[in-house]
Structure formats: C-alpha cells, structure tokens
Amino acid sequence: MNTLKLTSKIKKDLKRGHHQARSFRHPFRIILTMREIIKNIISVATFMIRKNPDCPIIFLDFDGVLSTDNYLDPLRATKSKTSDYWGRLFDPECISCLKRIVDETGARIVVTSSWRNYLSIWQFILMWELRKMPGILAGVTPKCSIYRGKEIAEWLRTHRNITNYIIIDDMDYLQFKADQATHLVTTNHYKGLRPDTTEIAISILKN
Numbered sequence: 572m573n574t575l576k577l578t579s580k581i582k583k584d585l586k587r588g589h590h591q592a593r594s595f596r597h598p599f600r601i602i603l604t605m606r607e608i609i610k611n612i613i614s615v616a617t618f619m620i621r622k623n624p625d626c627p628i629i630f631l632d633f634d635g636v637l638s639t640d641n642y643l644d645p646l647r648a649t650k651s652k653t654s655d656y657w658g659r660l661f662d663p664e665c666i667s668c669l670k671r672i673v674d675e676t677g678a679r680i681v682v683t684s685s686w687r688n689y690l691s692i693w694q695f696i697l698m699w700e701l702r703k704m705p706g707i708l709a710g711v712t713p714k715c716s717i718y719r720g721k722e723i724a725e726w727l728r729t730h731r732n733i734t735n736y737i738i739i740d741d742m743d744y745l746q747f748k749a750d751q752a753t754h755l756v757t758t759n760h761y762k763g764l765r766p767d768t769t770e771i772a773i774s775i776l777k778n
Contacts, residue, residue: 604700611696611708614679618709627678627776628709628736630723633686635741637661639763657698658686668769670705676776679709681726683719687711720747737775739764
C-alpha cells in the first residue's frame with residue numbers, strides 16, 4: 572500500500588470514527604499522534620515484508636483478556652458508555668498489565684482477536700494510538716482456520732526468526748497446538764489479564 576492510499580485510508584477511518592478524531596484537532600497533538608501511528612505502520616510493514624527484528628511477540632486476544640465484564644458490568648449498571656467506534660472498551664487494569672509486559676520484555680504485539688473479522692490492520696493502528704494502548708503492533712494473524720493455534724502457527728511459519736513468544740488468551744487450551752502449551756497464558760474470561768498472569772507472561776518471555 573503506497574503512502575497516498577494509506578493516508579486516504581487513515582482519513583476515511585477517522586471520518587467514520589469522527590467522535591474519536593477530536594483528539595487530532597490540537598496541532599501538537601496531531602504531531603505526536605502521527606509519530607506514534609507512523610511507528611506502528613513501519614513496524615507492521617517490516618513484518619509484512621519479513622524484514623522484521625528478532626524480538627519477542629505477544630499473540631494477543633481482546634475479549635476476556637483486555638475487554639472484561641468485570642470492568643463493563645458496573646458501566647452497564649449505570650448506563651455509562653461501554654463501547655466506541657472500534658468495539659467494547661478495554662479494562663484500564665488489564666491495559667496496565669499489558670504495559671508492564673511490554674516495558675519489561677520489549678515484545679511487539681500480533682492481534683489474534685476475532686475483532687480481525689471487522690477491523691483492518693490500519694484500523695487497529697489507529698485504535699492503538701487513540702485508545703493510548705501500550706506497545707508496538709507487528710500485525711495480525713491470518714484468518715485461515717477455526718483454530719487460533721493453527722493461525723498462530725501459520726504466522727510463525729512465515730516469520731521463522733521468531734522463537735520467543737507468548738499467547739495471551741481466555742480460550743481453552745484445546746484451541747492451541749501441543750507445542751504452543753508452554754507459551755500459553757490463559758486468562759480468566761471475567762477478569763482478563765491480571766497481575767498473576769502478567770508475572771507468568773513475563774517469566775515465559777524472559778526464560
């Protein structure tokens with residue numbers, strides 16, 4: 572995708588999410604936002620052309636990991652906002668846990684969530700900046716199987732230099748391949764990523 576097409580795509584996504592685009596109005600905010608967006612675009616592009624760094628990878632689910640009923644139920648009870656242009660809101664505590672993993676390991680993030688069914692990688696890039704998400708994106712897994720483990724295996728097959736990774740998901744371990752078991756960090760669907768599972772994730776990536 573060339574620069575003109577990409578710029579046009581970003582503008583269209585921002586127009587559709589006009590309520591999120593308000594944060595772009597201040598000139599300094601525009602500069603900072605575009606810098607972070609470009610950083611993610613470059614990272615995703617390097618993985619697309621397989622010139623990626625040999626860095627740790629977090630295969631990341633959203634629902635039951637970052638978006639939790641533990642956080643959303645009280646919002647629903649008070650009829651507060653529970654979603655935005657991209658989908659269900661993320662639990663701030665879960666985001667803090669993800670930030671700790673990223674900060675301590677330098678891992679980049681590959682999205683495995685079913686949100687891939689209606690959001691493009693370019694929309695994920697915008698979401699990452701406008702929701703103030705930690706870390707740098709490396710892409711999304713291919714939609715080639717009903718089993719998440721097979722999709723992750725296919726992504727790893729095309730990025731053979733990546734050997735250090737974790738899978739953070741609330742799905743049953745049967746969704747994953749046997750050789751992925753030691754890389755799997757299973758979260759509680761209701762509470763999502765918490766300090767205990769964060770410690771496990773960091774330990775796997777560091778060892």
